[in-house]
Amino acid sequence: MRSRFSASLALAALGIFLLVAASLANAAPSAPSKKGGTMRLNMSATDVDFSDPSLAYGVISWQIEYSTALKLVNYPDKPAPVGSRLQPEAAVGMPVVSNNGKQYTFKIRSGLRLSNGERVTAKNFQRAIFRALTKSMQSPAVPFIQDIVGADKMIAGTAKTAPGVVARGNTLIIKLTQPDGGLLSKLAMPFFQAISLKMPNDPKGVNAYPSGGPYYIASRTVNRSMVLKRNRFY
16 A cells, blocks of 8 residues: 555656646747757667668668758658658659650759769769669669669669660650659659769768768768768759
8 A cells, every 4th residue: 555655646746847847848938049050969779771872771861861862853841731742853843754654754953963063964863773773782772663674684783774764964764664653752762862973882881972952971980970061052
């Protein structure tokens, strides 16, 4: 009986403490918002799986890449329902789709740059797709783009490029072996963001690299730290 009474008393005291804390929090004036500065996040429990766009497939790594990636189409940073509707990002508009649903033609906006100043053209998106399809990368992106014409040979390691991804200046053409109504949602994944044409194939992952979003990963020490900086060209 005494233990029950003690437990009830402890719970009552805890409830009073929480009520007082809540009232003090509500009474305290809110700090004025500050523009700029540095935000530090403690992730002591775990590190991200990868920061490399062809390999990253974790929830936290994708959250980071949504701040760094420049994609053909993307979900706007707005509340539902608008935030769940794809819209053009690097593309001028939504793609032109052939009558048979097997060809998508994108026009890339001019004037876009990666954080290192490199101009973004259709080739930067072509490079992202080819890199993900390269056999040595063993990218988790492969199942989402295996219907691209010629993808099977890249996956098997018998080809270095696929004829189903054509880049001509600011025009990107993607040809499929069969229609895929979910292709745009797949292209909105961080796997297929614009990457540098000089980005090497590395199955262990590139930790820091130039990107075209509002921020870029300036440095990463595995299991220790990651630094994002503003992309001055965004």
